[in-house]
Amino acid sequence: MIVTVTLNAAIDKTYHLPALAAGQVSRVDRVYAEPGGKGINVARVVALQGVPVLATGFAGGSNGDFIERGLTRQGIAHDFVKIEGESRICLNIMDQDGVSTELLEPGPTIAGQEMEAMREKLAQLAARAKVVAFSGSLPAGVPKSFYAELIGIAQKQGAVVFLDTSGEALIRGAEAKPYFIKPNEDEVAQWLGHSIEDENALKQGLLRLNETGLPCISVSMGAQGSLTAFHGACYRVRAPKVDAVNAVGSGDAYVAGMAVGTAQGLPVEECLRLATASGTANTLTARAGYVEPEDVKRLLDEVVVERIG
Ligand SMILES: Nc1ncnc2c1ncn2[C@@H]1O[C@H](COP(=O)(O)OP(=O)(O)O)[C@@H](O)[C@H]1O
Ligand SMILES: O=P(O)(O)OC[C@H]1O[C@](O)(COP(=O)(O)O)[C@@H](O)[C@@H]1O
Numbered sequence: 151m152i153v154t155v156t157l158n159a160a161i162d163k164t165y166h167l168p169a170l171a172a173g174q175v176s177r178v179d180r181v182y183a184e185p186g187g188k189g190i191n192v193a194r195v196v197a198l199q200g201v202p203v204l205a206t207g208f209a210g211g212s213n214g215d216f217i218e219r220g221l222t223r224q225g226i227a228h229d230f231v232k233i234e235g236e237s238r239i240c241l242n243i244m245d246q247d248g249v250s251t252e253l254l255e256p257g258p259t260i261a262g263q264e265m266e267a268m269r270e271k272l273a274q275l276a277a278r279a280k281v282v283a284f285s286g287s288l289p290a291g292v293p294k295s296f297y298a299e300l301i302g303i304a305q306k307q308g309a310v311v312f313l314d315t316s317g318e319a320l321i322r323g324a325e326a327k328p329y330f331i332k333p334n335e336d337e338v339a340q341w342l343g344h345s346i347e348d349e350n351a352l353k354q355g356l357l358r359l360n361e362t363g364l365p366c367i368s369v370s371m372g373a374q375g376s377l378t379a380f381h382g383a384c385y386r387v388r389a390p391k392v393d394a395v396n397a398v399g400s401g402d403a404y405v406a407g408m409a410v411g412t413a414q415g416l417p418v419e420e421c422l423r424l425a426t427a428s429g430t431a432n433t434l435t436a437r438a439g440y441v442e443p444e445d446v447k448r449l450l451d452e453v454v455v456e457r458i459g
Contacts, residue, residue, distance in 0.1 A: 152196050152409050153279040153309070154189035155272065155300065156207035158257040158289045159217050159230070160240040162186025162438045164396065168246045182437050185220035186240060188285035188314060191399045191439025195406035195428055197226045198441055201413065204229060206275055208268065208289065210258055211236030229275065231267045235259055235289075242398045242438060250398060257289040265292060272300055276307035280413040283312035283405060284328075288319045297323030310412055314405050330366040330408060332401065338369060352377055353384050353459060366418070368425070370404055372397065375426060380418045384459040387422050389430050390452035396432075399439030403432035407446075419455045426453045 166180040185194075185205075193205040205226055209217050210233035217237055221228045235258025243251045276282050282304040284297055297319055301311050305326070313320065313328040320333060321341070339346045342355045356367050356379035370376040375389040407428030411421030424446070430453075431445035 151202045151204060151279050152193075152413050153275045153282045154193040154196070154203065154205050154207075155282065155284045156187040156189030156205065156286055157260075157268075157284075157292060157296070158187055158238065158287045159185070159190055159207050159209050159214070160187040160238045160255070160257070161213050161216055162191070162240050162242065162399075164242045164244060164398070164436065164438055166244050166436065170243050170245050170251055180436070183216075184437060184439065185217040185224070185226075186399075186438060187238075188402050188405075189283060190217070190221070191402035192283050192285055192314075192406045192409065193221075193226050193228075194224060194439050195403045195432065195441050196410055197224070198443055199406070199410055199428075199446065200443070201410050203227065204275065204279075206230055206271060208233045208258070208260055208264060209237050210234060213237040213239060229271065231264055231271055233258060233260060233264045242396070244396055244436075248394065248396075250396065252398065254287075257287070259291040260289050261291065265296065269300070269303060273303050273307060276304040276309045279304070279307075279309045281312060281409045282309040283314070283409050284323070285312075285314040285402065285405060287315065294318045294322045298326040301326035301328050312405060312409060314401065324364060327363045330368070330412070331364060332368050332370060332405060335369055335371075349377065349386075353379070357382060357384060357459070368404070368408070368422075370401055370429065372400070376404070376422070378418075378422055383418075383457060385419065385422055386456045386458045387426050388454040388456075389426050390449050392430055392433060394433035396436050396438065399437075400429040400432045402439050403441055404429035422455050423450055423453045
């Protein structure tokens with residue numbers, strides 16, 4: 151089983167409208183509202199590929215109820231820590247030219263006893279999991295070291311750990327040496343303490359991070375695919391060319407593909423192929439963090455994985 155952890159769960163709302171004009175009234179043509187936040191998107195894309203998954207994290211208020219009911223309706227097992235605060239809404243406004251504007255609420259404040267409940271729940275769930283994937287921002291009240299703490303709990307239960315977050319939560323979380331991380335290029339530069347001029351510099355940087363005890367690091371680059379350092383080997387992956395409809399959640403779909411491949415014990419090249427096909431398939435639907443399984447299957451053959459060092 152794969153367990154996904156979303157500490158800052160959300161209702162992901164997507165508004166499709168002709169144009170977004172600041173300071174004016176805009177009418178929305180189509181609205182999608184889904185259980186979301188990065189880890190929940192990962193769970194949905196894993197489930198859509200027919201692999202057992204369970205979503206956990208913090209959920210509260212009427213938005214939390216919506217998230218849990220939505221997951222149940224979508225057939226995704228879940229077991230959240232109930233919190234006093236209200237889970238957030240994240241808004242993606244898509245105009246007719248495909249330009250996306252995201253508004254992400256900060257989320258609720260988490261109390262000390264709610265964090266304690268999360269530690270206990272995770273220990274139980276991780277004992278049944280092959281892969282535990284932590285994704286997304288930290289809600290208020292949670293210390294920046296919380297991911298490192300939770301990663302330690304999951305590793306102690308024998309799970310392979312993924313971490314997809316940003317900023318200080320990533321830097322501090324990475325101290326616990328998760329198996330897989332997905333920083334962006336700026337974060338890699340910040341880590342290394344120098345700017346990254348070109349792809350070769352990025353490759354060298356990722357390989358150096360490998361040496362610090364981080365075995366698998368992917369930097370994804372939208373339509374350009376991704377670069378991954380894996381135990382001292384480097385892979386350049388080209389994504390299939392498609393007419394993208396909505397790329398929000400593609401990073402999460404990529405993580406889902408990596409998690410599925412890893413849980414199934416596939417070689418890293420095949421994990422990267424599945425991750426990329428899942429990320430690209432996510433761009434083909436109007437919904438965030440959603441793939442058609444036939445799209446993933448069809449795109450697999452169009453992904454090019456090349457070892458470059
Ligand atoms: N426009 C696109 N065309 C084809 N594939 C895409 C496109 N956007 C994203 N992808 C796929 O999804 C993966 C993750 O997307 P990316 O936008 O880099 O993630 P994030 O959402 O974390 O920024 C990419 O590596 C690629 O496989
Ligand atoms: O937890 P964060 O970092 O605030 O991000 C939350 C948002 O990220 C998203 O998952 C999209 O992320 P990606 O496009 O990077 O996959 C939204 O669906 C979600 O609401």
